[in-house]
Amino acid sequence: MLSRVAESVYWMGRYVERAENTARLLDVSLRFTRELAASYHDGSGGDSDLRLMLQVLGAEERYAAHHGRIAEPELAAFVILDPDNPDSVVSCISTARDNARAVRESISTEMWEELNRAYLALHRVTPSLLLIDGIHDFCRQIRLASQLFQGVTDATMPHDEPWHFLQTGIHLERAGMTARILASRAGHLEQAGMLVRPEEAHRWFSLLRSVSAYEAYLRLRPGGVQPVGVAEFLLLSRDFPRSVAFGVQRVFGEIEAIDRILGINRRQGPGNTAGALAARLRYTSFDDLAGGALLPFLTAVLQQLDQIGNGVRRVYFESAVVAG
Amino acid sequence: MFGAGGAVHPGCAALHAVFDGWDEAEFERRMARANATFQQLGITFTVYGDSRGAERLIPFDPIPRVIPGPEWATIEAGIRQRIRALNLFLHDVYHERRVLADGVIPTALVLGGAGYQRHMAGVDVPRGIYTHISGIDVIRDVDGRLLVLEDNVRTPSGISYVLENRDVTTRIMPDLFAGTTVRPVTHYPELLLSTLRHVAPAGARDPVIVILTPGVFNSAYFEHSFLARRMGVPLVEGRDLTVRDGRVYMRTTRGQERVDVIYRRIDDDILDPLAFRTDSILGVPGLFFAYRSGNVTLVNAIGNGIADDKVIYRFVPDLIRYYLGEEPVLGQVETYLPLVPEDMHFIEQHAGDLVFKSANESGGYGMLIGPQSTRDQRDSYLARMRANPRGYLAQRTISLSRAPCWVDGGIEGRHVDLRPFALYGEDVVLIPGGLTRVALTRGSLVVNSSQGGGTKDTWVTGNG
Numbered sequence: 146m147l148s149r150v151a152e153s154v155y156w157m158g159r160y161v162e163r164a165e166n167t168a169r170l171l172d173v174s175l176r177f178t179r180e181l182a183a184s185y186h187d188g189s190g191g192d193s194d195l196r197l198m199l200q201v202l203g204a205e206e207r208y209a210a211h212h213g214r215i216a217e218p219e220l221a222a223f224v225i226l227d228p229d230n231p232d233s234v235v236s237c238i239s240t241a242r243d244n245a246r247a248v249r250e251s252i253s254t255e256m257w258e259e260l261n262r263a264y265l266a267l268h269r270v271t272p273s274l275l276l277i278d279g280i281h282d283f284c285r286q287i288r289l290a291s292q293l294f295q296g297v298t299d300a301t302m303p304h305d306e307p308w309h310f311l312q313t314g315i316h317l318e319r320a321g322m323t324a325r326i327l328a329s330r331a332g333h334l335e336q337a338g339m340l341v342r343p344e345e346a347h348r349w350f351s352l353l354r355s356v357s358a359y360e361a362y363l364r365l366r367p368g369g370v371q372p373v374g375v376a377e378f379l380l381l382s383r384d385f386p387r388s389v390a391f392g393v394q395r396v397f398g399e400i401e402a403i404d405r406i407l408g409i410n411r412r413q414g415p416g417n418t419a420g421a422l423a424a425r426l427r428y429t430s431f432d433d434l435a436g437g438a439l440l441p442f443l444t445a446v447l448q449q450l451d452q453i454g455n456g457v458r459r460v461y462f463e464s465a466v467v468a469g
Numbered sequence: 470m471f472g473a474g475g476a477v478h479p480g481c482a483a484l485h486a487v488f489d490g491w492d493e494a495e496f497e498r499r500m501a502r503a504n505a506t507f508q509q510l511g512i513t514f515t516v517y518g519d520s521r522g523a524e525r526l527i528p529f530d531p532i533p534r535v536i537p538g539p540e541w542a543t544i545e546a547g548i549r550q551r552i553r554a555l556n557l558f559l560h561d562v563y564h565e566r567r568v569l570a571d572g573v574i575p576t577a578l579v580l581g582g583a584g585y586q587r588h589m590a591g592v593d594v595p596r597g598i599y600t601h602i603s604g605i606d607v608i609r610d611v612d613g614r615l616l617v618l619e620d621n622v623r624t625p626s627g628i629s630y631v632l633e634n635r636d637v638t639t640r641i642m643p644d645l646f647a648g649t650t651v652r653p654v655t656h657y658p659e660l661l662l663s664t665l666r667h668v669a670p671a672g673a674r675d676p677v678i679v680i681l682t683p684g685v686f687n688s689a690y691f692e693h694s695f696l697a698r699r700m701g702v703p704l705v706e707g708r709d710l711t712v713r714d715g716r717v718y719m720r721t722t723r724g725q726e727r728v729d730v731i732y733r734r735i736d737d738d739i740l741d742p743l744a745f746r747t748d749s750i751l752g753v754p755g756l757f758f759a760y761r762s763g764n765v766t767l768v769n770a771i772g773n774g775i776a777d778d779k780v781i782y783r784f785v786p787d788l789i790r791y792y793l794g795e796e797p798v799l800g801q802v803e804t805y806l807p808l809v810p811e812d813m814h815f816i817e818q819h820a821g822d823l824v825f826k827s828a829n830e831s832g833g834y835g836m837l838i839g840p841q842s843t844r845d846q847r848d849s850y851l852a853r854m855r856a857n858p859r860g861y862l863a864q865r866t867i868s869l870s871r872a873p874c875w876v877d878g879g880i881e882g883r884h885v886d887l888r889p890f891a892l893y894g895e896d897v898v899l900i901p902g903g904l905t906r907v908a909l910t911r912g913s914l915v916v917n918s919s920q921g922g923g924t925k926d927t928w929v930t931g932n933g
Binding site for chain 2: 146147148149150151243246247248249250251254257258261262265306310403407409461462
């Protein structure tokens, strides 16, 4: 397939996933801080949590450059609507749709229609409507649009090379998001103890909710919410589709599938990086990450995810090799 | 739909009966659904001059335009004849130039035309076919005569609207089809694919075919993508292609892959910065060399612009007689050239009754409509003509026939034209009908989508 098409399909997957993750994170973070502020009668209570959210989104500096304090309306408008923020939900959906439009011949009509529908719906959203009481509904719509898109993709697109690039994009994005969210809480892990303080318990519920893991965790890890258990689950679960280990394993599988289709057996490249990382996540015991080792570990994971992304670009999108 | 005296045309009785049962609300309801479908499918065109590449819907009129089978048979025969003649003309002007030696067309008009491509002289194209894909615009005047308005044998667009209009009509207005025999158009992509395969370079057994687009900001991008999807071939941009050793490759995840046939939707002069305009960033350096070497087929051929030149148009009936020994099946609009002294005299005498056109512009640009202009406008146009006589022409104004359209809550007649699409592979074939463009502004004769025109589904009725 054309390198340009592979690249567009990959970014289409990444941006749809990013829109969903961003919408979910914002929704959960806002609800968490509102409740926190309400129960403690302390307007500044959730400030640091919202700041952490901006860190997770990699948007702290950009936000600070245009806005002073961290307050809900400005923050929501920035994260959802701001066209100058390339990672705002609106920008993500627009970018995903631009990519889809450039490769419409390589994706199914159903996929295009789904993405186009989501895009057109964004134009009906006005800041005033959104910011009064519409944020939750909006975020839910975005999550649904992404999930519908991914379901339609699964059901209508041949599971061949372009599909594998799209999946690579989705899972790389998803694994990265979960790893960053977890990293933002790694510092709280040590001090959290057994959740004696209610706002600490609340914080870890919210963490689970921000990656849609609350119900899955309760079912798969009986015994209630415990910080160490939550962190282990989100990092190492082999079954939960938004855990870091799950995502990396999928990325590894997708890249392997691409190389199998291309008939190329590489000694080095993004597939090898992904394979090594997947193995590491599979055989790491969470006990080894106690005593402050979690954050450095996550930092290394994020670096390797970047390395995989760069490798995919170098090997598949910028290739100039002549086929035999 | 209506004949003389407002009587319903016999072929349209069933259709008329359905619309008769619709009130305004029903029309509006169907229109809303049709527009929502176009929007959802992303069937839009890009407006130039808007830096963000805004996408707009082309207005769609819900009332199909009906062409009775016998009338279509005439159009079809006329277009096939015309395309064969134009194709022979192209081969001739780029080889023996008999047509010039025999004095059928003044040599200066051909060799001095902007569409004449001197690089093509002596180049042999696969199977001698230049005009693989044509859109010949046909109108009917008030007397019912079928006239060719213009030839488009470079990169005519609009076929995607033909197919999508039909698709939307079957979805939104299924009740229209009861009791009628409408000939299908949906097989066009398969016909196109077999045309493209037919002209692959000799030796390419399973040819790799691609469509070359200028990119998403081109006004016809939807169509490029649509055709690639319907044929299952890659849609490439110039930056995806490279030429090495006179062969064309596309950059893939596997490495460089050989390309055999390029259906290009890029103009001649920006195809290859090494051979044509050097400032082209959309083209592929070396492409012309690969083409001339016979290693890749370009569809349509390079240099076709001389065949659909608005000045050469005046001579097409002569070309048909010269190359085919036949009388033209279709008429055409009387055309006057400033280069011909008696024509120029006529133009000066009748300026207020004529339509003036630039020979090298299309889409309704560079036009002056005599009856709707002031004396000053005409005088300045005549001055431009005298300064550059090869660049302009004048034509008799014609009254286009009208078709019923839904406008402002009622049905009114609007001027229409017809662009049937013809493919030249093993033979010249047409899909029944074509793109009906309609001037939705009352009294307007300009049907181009860039100037506020709309489209209709076009029905050829009766069994072929």
